[in-house]
Amino acid sequence: MHALIFSIALILKLLIFIGDAVILIFKYPTKVIVKAFVILSGRFKKKRKRRKVVRIFPPPVGIKIKYILTGSLFSLIFVFIPLLIIIFLEELPSPKQLSSQQSPLTTKIYDRNGILLYQIYINQNRTLVPLSSIPKYLKEATIAIEDKNFYKNSGFDTLAIIRSIIANLSGKPLQGGSTITQQLIKSTLLTPEVSIQRKIKEIILAFWAEKIYTKDQILEMYFNQVPYGGTAWGVEAASEIYFGKSVTKLSLAESSLLAGLPRAPSLYSPHREYPTLWKKRQKEVLSRMKDLRYITKQQQVKTEKEKITILPMLTPIYAPHFVMYVKDFLTKKYGLALVEKGGLKVITSLDLNLQKIAQNIVADEVQENAYLNLTNGAALITNPKNGDILAMVGSKDYDEKDVGNFNVTTGLRQPGSSIKVVTYSAALSQGLTAATPINDSPITFTLPNTPSYSPVNYDGRFHGTLTLRMALANSINIPAVKTLAKISIPTMVALAKKMGITTWGNPDNYGLAVTLGAAEAQMTDMATVYGVLANGGYRVDLNPIEKITDSQGNILEEKKDVTKKWVLDPGISFIISNILADNNARALEFGTNSPLYIPKHVVSVKTGTSDNKRDNWTIGYTPSFVVATWVGNNDNSPMSPSLTSGITGAAPIWNKIMSSLLTGKKDEKPTSPSNVIEKLCLGRIEYFIIGTENSVNCILRPTPSPTPKH
Numbered sequence: 001m002h003a004l005i006f007s008i009a010l011i012l013k014l015l016i017f018i019g020d021a022v023i024l025i026f027k028y029p030t031k032v033i034v035k036a037f038v039i040l041s042g043r044f045k046k047k048r049k050r051r052k053v054v055r056i057f058p059p060p061v062g063i064k065i066k067y068i069l070t071g072s073l074f075s076l077i078f079v080f081i082p083l084l085i086i087i088f089l090e091e092l093p094s095p096k097q098l099s100s101q102q103s104p105l106t107t108k109i110y111d112r113n114g115i116l117l118y119q120i121y122i123n124q125n126r127t128l129v130p131l132s133s134i135p136k137y138l139k140e141a142t143i144a145i146e147d148k149n150f151y152k153n154s155g156f157d158t159l160a161i162i163r164s165i166i167a168n169l170s171g172k173p174l175q176g177g178s179t180i181t182q183q184l185i186k187s188t189l190l191t192p193e194v195s196i197q198r199k200i201k202e203i204i205l206a207f208w209a210e211k212i213y214t215k216d217q218i219l220e221m222y223f224n225q226v227p228y229g230g231t232a233w234g235v236e237a238a239s240e241i242y243f244g245k246s247v248t249k250l251s252l253a254e255s256s257l258l259a260g261l262p263r264a265p266s267l268y269s270p271h272r273e274y275p276t277l278w279k280k281r282q283k284e285v286l287s288r289m290k291d292l293r294y295i296t297k298q299q300q301v302k303t304e305k306e307k308i309t310i311l312p313m314l315t316p317i318y319a320p321h322f323v324m325y326v327k328d329f330l331t332k333k334y335g336l337a338l339v340e341k342g343g344l345k346v347i348t349s350l351d352l353n354l355q356k357i358a359q360n361i362v363a364d365e366v367q368e369n370a371y372l373n374l375t376n377g378a379a380l381i382t383n384p385k386n387g388d389i390l391a392m393v394g395s396k397d398y399d400e401k402d403v404g405n406f407n408v409t410t411g412l413r414q415p416g417s418s419i420k421v422v423t424y425s426a427a428l429s430q431g432l433t434a435a436t437p438i439n440d441s442p443i444t445f446t447l448p449n450t451p452s453y454s455p456v457n458y459d460g461r462f463h464g465t466l467t468l469r470m471a472l473a474n475s476i477n478i479p480a481v482k483t484l485a486k487i488s489i490p491t492m493v494a495l496a497k498k499m500g501i502t503t504w505g506n507p508d509n510y511g512l513a514v515t516l517g518a519a520e521a522q523m524t525d526m527a528t529v530y531g532v533l534a535n536g537g538y539r540v541d542l543n544p545i546e547k548i549t550d551s552q553g554n555i556l557e558e559k560k561d562v563t564k565k566w567v568l569d570p571g572i573s574f575i576i577s578n579i580l581a582d583n584n585a586r587a588l589e590f591g592t593n594s595p596l597y598i599p600k601h602v603v604s605v606k607t608g609t610s611d612n613k614r615d616n617w618t619i620g621y622t623p624s625f626v627v628a629t630w631v632g633n634n635d636n637s638p639m640s641p642s643l644t645s646g647i648t649g650a651a652p653i654w655n656k657i658m659s660s661l662l663t664g665k666k667d668e669k670p671t672s673p674s675n676v677i678e679k680l681c682l683g684r685i686e687y688f689i690i691g692t693e694n695s696v697n698c699i700l701r702p703t704p705s706p707t708p709k710h
Contacts, residue, residue, distance in 0.1 A: 060468050105346040109323055111352040112388075112546060118316075118323040120340050121231055129236045130248055131220040137252045138235065139219070139257035140294040142172065143287045147180040148292060151215050154179040155206035181206040183262065184222045187337060227336055228261045230313065242270065244311050252299065253306040256285040264329060265336075271313040275405050295302025312399075319355045321394030321407040322348070326544050334556075343551030348544050349388035351561075354381060358391040358657050365653045366396045366631065372640040372648060374616075377631045378408035379657060380523050384531035384626050386562045387543040395634075396703075406634050409523040412503060413630065416517035416608030417475045417645075418526060418617045421533065421576055422496045423484050423515040424472050428572045429495075430487045434469040434579060435681045435696045438479040443511055453512055455481040458609065458645060459589065467682065472576075473585035475607060475645065477516055483517040498567040500528030500539060516540075517610050526619060527628050533577050533604065534621040536673065537568035570673040571689045577670055578687060580604035590646045595655035596620070601662050602669045605654070609645040612638040616649035623668045625661050629654040 101252050106121035116632045130138075143150050149157060157179050175518065178186065185205045185699075190198055209218065228238035238258055239247040250258070260281035261268050268274075268281045283304055290300045317323055326348055330339045338344070358379045366377040381391040394407035428434075441464040444454045471479035484492055492515065493507040503508075503524055509692045510519055524542055532539045540562055548556040582606040583597050590596055596618070605620030619628040629650040632639060643649050672678070677690050681698035 009412060039108075054134055062236060091151065107339055107342060107346065109326055109346045109348060111319070111350045111355075113351065113353075114347070115208070115318070115352045117318045117348070117350070117352065118320075120327065127226050128234075129648055131216050132221070133248050134220075134223055134235065135248065135250050136253055137294075138223075138247070138255035138259060141252075141256045141285050141289055142219075142223075143180070144288040144292050144294060145177075145259055146183065146263070148288075150180050150219070153179055155179060155208075155210035156203045178202070179206065180222050181209055181218050181228060184218060185209065187226045187262075188308070188334075201695050225442050225485060226262045227265045227340065228258060228263035230271050231340065232265075232269075233340065235447070242310055243308075250297070251306075253282075253303045253308050256289070256303065257282045257308060262287045266331070270310045272405065319350055319392065320398040322350055322355070322389065322392040322410065322544070325392060325394075325407065326408060329544060330548075344556070345549045346545065347547040349383075349390065349546055350392070350544065351390045354661075355391040355393070357660055358393050361653055361656045361660075362393045362629075363396045365656070369631070369648060369652075370538050372643045373633075373637075374631045374639045374649065375633050376408065377401055377650070377653060378523065378547045378629070379653060380409045380527050380626075380628045381657065381661070382527045382531065382542060382626045383624065384534040384540060384621065385624065386559065387531075387540045388546075389542055389544045403634055408630055408632075408634075409628075412520040412522060413615045413632070414517045414519075414610035415521045415526055416610040416615055416617055417477070417480070418606050418608030418619050419496070419517050419519075419521070420472060420475065420480050420515060420608075421580070421606055422499060422501075422529065423480055423487075423492050424468065424579075425499075425533075425568060425572050425576055426487050426492045426495045427468070427688065428575060429569060429694065430491070431692060432468060432483070432487075433686075433692050433696055434467065434575055435686050435688075435698065436468045437465050437472050437696070438468060438477055438482060440471065440478050443478065445481075447511075450511065452518055455512070455516070463588070469579050469582065469585055469686075470588065472579050473582055474589040475590075481512050484512055489514060495568075498539070499532045500617075501525050501539070517608055517615075523628050523630060526617075527626050528619055530606075530621050530626050530628070533573050533580075534623055534626055535564070535573075535671075536570040537566055537689055538564040539567045539574040540564055569675070569689070571675040574670055575687050575689070577604040577621075580606055586646075594646055594653060595651040598658055601667050603658060603662075607646045607651060609643070609649075612661075613641065613643050614638050616645065618646070618650040618654035620654055620658060622662070623670065625658070627654055627658050627661070629657065 016591065050463045091131050106119050108116060109118045110116055154155045182202050185202050189205060190201060224234045227233050228235065230241065232238035232241045234710055235247045235258060239245055239250060243254055257278055260278065266272055268278045270278050286300045286303055290297055326346065327339060330346065358381060362377040362379050366374065377396050379391065379393040382389055392407050392409055395403055397403070398405065442462060444452050460477065463476060466476065466479060489510055489512070490507040493504055493510060496504060501521055503521055504519055528539065528542060537583060545557065545559060547558045550556055581602050583592055586596065603620050603622055605618065608617035609615070615630065615632045616639065617630050631649045672687065675690050676687050678685050679688055679693050
């Protein structure tokens with residue numbers, strides 16, 4: 001900050017000096033020149049005849065400002081801008097590096113105990129293929145989908161750039177506007193950062209490269225150096241990995257598949273989390289080829305229907321969902337080229353032994369509960385104190401077709417009532433208490449320009465007047481909706497974002513059902529939210545990396561000092577955690593011997609089931625562990641109506657994982673913070689934020705009064 005202020009002050013002084021100089025030159029040109037000549041020639045001496053002194057009076061302020069601006073503009077155009085351009089150009093790599101093939105180095109990913117999880121490497125047996133050996137269909141498909149004017153442009157397409165800017169500014173899906181030359185530059189010489197500066201570098205280098213190489217040379221380098229997904233760099237490696245054949249033997253169908261991958265290899269690769277998106281992309285390629293008359297309509301239709309045999313990924317991999325999560329994490333930070341060819345050594349936070357235990361529990365429970373019409377499950381174990389991901393089970397079986405590749409822990413699902421912890425945390429911050437009475441009775445909310453909304457409870461009953469503690473502990477819906485209506489949706493949404501939800505937008509987009517989990521969220525974000533409660537109000541973002549070193553052994557990053565951000569009052573965190581650990585309070589709905597109860601340990605836990613039973617969650621924590629579990633169906637189809645939140649589904653998975661974590665460990669009972677006071681209220685010791693203890697009548701006891709099922 002001091003350096004920035006000093007630099008700004010220095011620049012201002014320089015501009016004022018230049019402005020004053022311009023004033024003198026423009027106002028008194030002859031006298032200034034004569035004076036300078038006299039000084040420089042050494043003829044100016046003290047002992048001279050006295051002569052007439054010419055006093056130069058300062059000009060009016062307006063004139064001075066005029067000349068300062070003139071001097072500033074002069075300096076900007078002829079000094080600062082050229083200097084910045086020179087510095088910018090000196091930082092650019094030379095396009096001559098494109099023709100020098102670098103030997104790829106293997107990146108290795110380990111668990112926290114040094115067990116090798118996965119090796120990211122380029123096929124060492126690949127050879128560079130000349131353009132003459134690449135099938136005509138592959139060349140045409142690539143040009144059609146990536147850069148139809150490749151042989152006409154100068155390395156960049158002005159119209160395409162303008163179109164992408166207009167589309168991006170209008171809120172349409174992001175478009176790149178990059179030519180084949182630009183993509184080659186980006187994948188080999190630049191980082192993947194999304195910035196105007198990088199785009200300018202990309203355009204300059206593309207134009208420069210066009211002056212060094214012919215179009216065919218550029219196209220050949222493109223085919224040999226761009227990524228095609230996973231370990232496939234270059235078309236020869238991609239052809240061998242996906243089809244088990246040389247690129248020279250590719251069919252039109254196979255060529256159109258490969259041509260569509262470089263735009264987003266992590267998205268379209270058949271070996272990644274979305275193994276069917278390549279088909280949609282292939283149809284786009286074939287359609288573009290038909291439009292450009294590379295193929296006929298008949299060829300397009302026939303090829304779209306042609307079955308392609310794709311080989312499975314053969315590289316041994318442990319904790320695959322976690323490994324792919326880490327790879328994407330690293331790619332966004334360091335770029336795909338360094339991650340896949342840089343020889344990094346990555347020590348992660350994962351505990352492979354714990355991963356195997358969680359994986360087996362998820363697989364067994366999903367199989368055992370198949371009668372509930374659920375086909376998949378997921379689990380996430382984190383350390384809330386430092387953001388370590390100890391286990392990430394993205395599905396019951398990564399290798400199972402149409403189910404396993406999708407990572408539920410990073411996917412968007414409705415969190416159900418598990419999000420209520422945010423609503424009630426916001427309510428406590430607004431002055432409500434754990435003893436505040438809330439009437440669980442029928443209600444209809446009518447808002448302007450929206451349909452009326454009548455929330456219902458999970459069990460189909462109404463329970464009369466409940467305390468906030470009872471309403472949260474038993475996950476009663478109507479009190480949660482009434483509470484949200486009182487504190488406002490923007491208040492709840494703002495707190496959710498502070499606590500870790502990254503996928504929510506404008507609060508105007510949500511209704512009161514948001515407190516029942518109507519807005520989708522990621523399990524990784526939910527783990528961060530519950531981590532705030534476990535940390536006494538401090539947010540620690542998930543970080544799967546312990547240490548990264550490059551191929552020379554230099555440390556690129558290492559987890560030492562963990563960044564903590566205070567987002568919630570510690571007293572509120574304590575009271576919410578106390579409610580979620582109150583086995584007696586939740587007995588109304590769950591009984592005293594449910595899977596939510598871990599004997600001899602204080603564990604806070606919350607369930608959540610979305611509408612129509614499409615998602616079933618259980619998330620619980622101690623000061624050292626957060627465990628989130630989920631069951632459901634990838635296609636979002638509903639599970640059986642007989643699924644009972646807190647007894648079947650995700651809860652037994654959670655119970656077994658948490659029990660295995662706590663076996664042999666001492667109980668970690670949270671201590672009451674200094675701003676919390678205890679008070680006898682409604683027949684029990686209740687906790688209050690200091691100043692709110694007299695806001696409720698502790699003598700009149702709310703009594704649950706169940707009503708018949710409606």
